[in-house]
Amino acid sequence: MAGVADLRATFPDATVTVVEQADGRLLATLGDVDLGAGWTIARSDLSVFLEVTYPTTPPYPFYAAADLQRADGQPVAGLTSPVSIDGTPRAQLSLRHDHVPGEGLGARFAAVIRWLRTRP
Amino acid sequence: MDATITPETREPRLVGIIVNNRPVEVPHKTTGAEIKARAGVPADFELYRVEGDHERKIEDGQELTVHPNERFIASPVLQPS
Numbered sequence: 001m002a003g004v005a006d007l008r009a010t011f012p013d014a015t016v017t018v019v020e021q022a023d024g025r026l027l028a029t030l031g032d033v034d035l036g037a038g039w040t041i042a043r044s045d046l047s048v049f050l051e052v053t054y055p056t057t058p059p060y061p062f063y064a065a066a067d068l069q070r071a072d073g074q075p076v077a078g079l080t081s082p083v084s085i086d087g088t089p090r091a092q093l094s095l096r097h098d099h100v101p102g103e104g105l106g107a108r109f110a111a112v113i114r115w116l117r118t119r120p
Numbered sequence: 121m122d123a124t125i126t127p128e129t130r131e132p133r134l135v136g137i138i139v140n141n142r143p144v145e146v147p148h149k150t151t152g153a154e155i156k157a158r159a160g161v162p163a164d165f166e167l168y169r170v171e172g173d174h175e176r177k178i179e180d181g182q183e184l185t186v187h188p189n190e191r192f193i194a195s196p197v198l199q200p201s
Contacts, residue, residue, distance in 0.1 A: 009141040010193065013173070078200025095198035102161035103195060104140045110168070110175070111195035 003050055003059075003105035004028055010106025026050040028059075030109055036117030040069050046112060047090075050105070058099035062112050063090040076119060138191045149185050152178040161194040168193045 001018075007028060008016045015031035029047040044065040051057040066082045066089035081091035095115055099108075132147035139159035146158050152167045155178070168175035169184075170191040178184060178192070 006141050076200075094201050096201040097196040097198050100162055100196075102140060102142075102159060103165070104142075107140045107193050107195035110193050111166075111198050114166075114168075114175075114195070115198050 001026060001050065001054075003054055006104035006106045007109060008106075010104065010110060021049070024052045028105070033113055034117075035064075035068070035113075036119075038071055038119060039116070040071050041065055041067055044068060046109060047085075048109075055099045055105075058097065059105060059108050060094070060096055062093040062095065064093060064116075066090050070119065078115075135186050135188055137186050138189060140192075140194055146186060149183065151180065151184070152182045153180040155186075155192060156180075156194055159192075159194060162196070165194040165196055168195075 004016065004018050004026070007030065011030060017029045017031065019027045021027060027047055027049055029045050031045050032043050033046045034043055035041065047063045048059040048061070050059060063083075063085055068079070068081060068091040070076055078094045079091060080094065082089035083092045084090070093112060095112055097111070132149070134145040135148050136143055136145055137155070138144070139155060140161065142159065144155070144159045146155050153163065156163060156165060156167055167178045169178050170193060175193060
């Protein structure tokens with residue numbers, strides 16, 4: 001899929017895994033992402049399901065390690081934890097923007113990572 | 121009529137850069153807004169210059185000199201929903 005290739009090209013030194021689901025969706029995971037300061041964990045995998053209608057359906061929501069929370073204990077709008085993904089607890093990042101031409105999957109992951117790293 | 125080519129009238133030198141993994145040609149000296157426009161990304165996207173394993177934000181009005189095959193990422197500002 002072009003989106004996965006774009007993700008790999010955007011993060012050439014990172015591990016990208018893709019698992020096809022029974023319903024045809026793809027679970028794309030960017031491994032070992034540096035979350036920046038202020039979180040209880042320093043790094044996490046970052047995942048998103050790509051619908052069969054991607055890119056018409058934008059990548060949303062994203063998922064991170066279940067124990068992701070702010071070190072000061074403050075709630076974060078858009079962060080819900082835990083949610084269950086195939087029985088595995090994860091933190092859900094509900095960050096939205098309509099997909100537009102010119103934005104690849106790599107740029108979307110970069111935007112999510114940037115959001116994580118710039119939380120007050 | 122003497123059509124004299126001066127430094128001011130000469131076409132700017134174009135350089136091939138990469139924006140969101142797509143090749144784009146921009147003038148050697150350009151701005152953040154021009155890079156986004158030539159890359160066909162929305163004007164409200166944020167533009168970042170990839171510098172090793174870091175990225176540096178490029179503002180719309182910021183003038184910069186680009187080099188061949190430099191990489192940029194343009195992405196939206198995400199909002200919790």
